[in-house]
Amino acid sequence: MFQHSSANSAEGNLIYAPKTTCYSRVLTADGYLNVHIKDIPNKYRRYAKDLGNTLINTRWRWILLTLTLGNGLAWLAFAFGWMCLAMYSGDNGKTDGQPDVCIVGTRHFTGYLLLSIETLTTIGFGEIYPADCLHSWWILALEAMAGVAIEGALVTAVYVKMSRPIKRVNGLLSKKGVVCMRDGRFCLVFRIYDQTGRYWTKSKIKAFMISGKNKRRSSSSPTTCSRSEEVFRMQKLQLEPCELLAGPVDIVHVITSRSPLWTLAASDFLLEGFEIVLTVNGDSATTGQPSEAKKSYTSRDIQWGCRFVPCVEFDENAGSYVVDFNRFNSTRMYATPLCSPAQLRHLISEIDRNDTYGRSSSAGTSFDK
Incomplete structure (x- = not known):
């Protein structure tokens, strides 16, 4: 169903998958693979030979x-x-x-x-x-x-x-992601809170962006997308280190020139069809049992110009920090340019160049006088 090309190819890491609806996730919101494999040769014989995995993966x-x-x-x-x-x-x-x-x-x-x-x-x-x-x-x-x-x-x-390591992500990751300015840089931010301690040891968080475009359409009608082939590009997002998951933690991806989000503006998050997948791996601090969780976000699940509301406060009477889970998914508006990071850098460069040119012209005129 999926075909990965070579990592050194010019097109990058590509996935080919038939598209049966106008837009569909590669992974569901809970992180389950949204792929149906058909026409498998000797399917039932393979299931019978690998009866152990068949029982484990069945409902x-x-x-x-x-x-x-x-x-x-x-x-x-x-x-x-x-x-x-x-x-x-x-x-x-x-x-x-x-x-x-x-x-x-x-x-x-x-x-x-x-x-x-x-x-x-x-x-x-x-x-x-x-x-x-x-x-x-x-x-x-x-x-x-x-x-x-x-x-x-x-x-x-x-x-x-x-x-088994695969767990559901109910309450682990935030329902939405946000794009905001942090220290003068565009950042894509998610929030994680491991209440059960399943990922406290050897915690590893990875993020991938899956974007695609229609490659071939079998239907003659331009408005019908019931049967078409879509080429997906999977790119890894570089995250800031996040090791301690004892409380709510922000997962931050700084949007730099190497990021696939570098050229995307606020309108592109509504018009472009892409998906961001987060994977969380770690061991339980109590039993040492490894666990893995995945969650998928579409472009419309990401709010532009927002920040997460702080949900941790210090209780002086109890002498400890208190987590208000009701505010775990809450966001608030934050002043953020609507242009893409690439456009903002170009605009700042143009302004700096004009200011430098203006100062040089002014200094030259004074010197001539």
């Missing part, structure tokens, strides 16, 4: 369904096995007191099903149990091993799915 409803079906089919299969053993041994015409009875306490399928459930779940035997019969001990051993295999595999899949 919880399918894991619970697999757990139910796996146990149910095993109970029924071994119940039929117990019933066949009873028929083979001739238990239907015997009483429980006879010495050659293989299964004691039942002569019906429901009793064999109860015996199968008790054996597979290892909860012990009640009034229904296998007697001293050679074939019954073979079925008992096979069912015990099958129970360990089924429960062990599914419990492992559930544990790995719960503890």
Whole structure:
């Protein structure tokens, strides 16, 4: 679905993807990959060969369904096995007191099903149990091993799915980004607050800008964009160091001449279709478990000429800092030029050159006089 070109190519790092709507995220707002792969050769065979990853990546409803079906089919299969053993041994015409009875306490399928459930779940035997019969001990051993295999595999899949590094980003990253002036420079700012401590150790934050344009349109109508191919350019944004995530922290990208945002003005954020993806990696300070989170921002999720409202205050009575999470996503207007950083630098250069030329002309006239 995605094809990455060489990093040394003239076009940069390109991604080719078919476009099915007029505009769609490459990643969803929660950071899940918005890609559908179709026409995979031998798809179901590949899923069966890699059953572990298939279970881990599937949804919880399918894991619970697999757990139910796996146990149910095993109970029924071994119940039929117990019933066949009873028929083979001739238990239907015997009483429980006879010495050659293989299964004691039942002569019906429901009793064999109860015996199968008790054996597979290892909860012990009640009034229904296998007697001293050679074939019954073979079925008992096979069912015990099958129970360990089924429960062990599914419990492992559930544990790995719960503890895998990919986490949801609810409350971790701000809902919006802002562009404002900081120390005379344009800056793209996001906000992060790790309340659970999952990313406090070895914290790494990266940002990427994904921009694209239509390369080929299969529809004859110029207003239809149901089937077109779009070329995406992925570029990394350089972020200022951000190591300590104990409280709300601003993630800052200074827009320099090397930034892909250098030539974009305020109107371009409304007209241009680009996307910024943030990835957060780190280890839990409590358990040491690694975690990873992603979040996607479109160009319209970024507010031009705003700053985040401070949300940390010092409480003198408590003697500690207090975080007001209600203001975590709040912004306020801030005086910011509407032109692009490149245009602003060019304008300042023109003004400085005119001032320098004016001073030189004035000084020369005074000297001639």
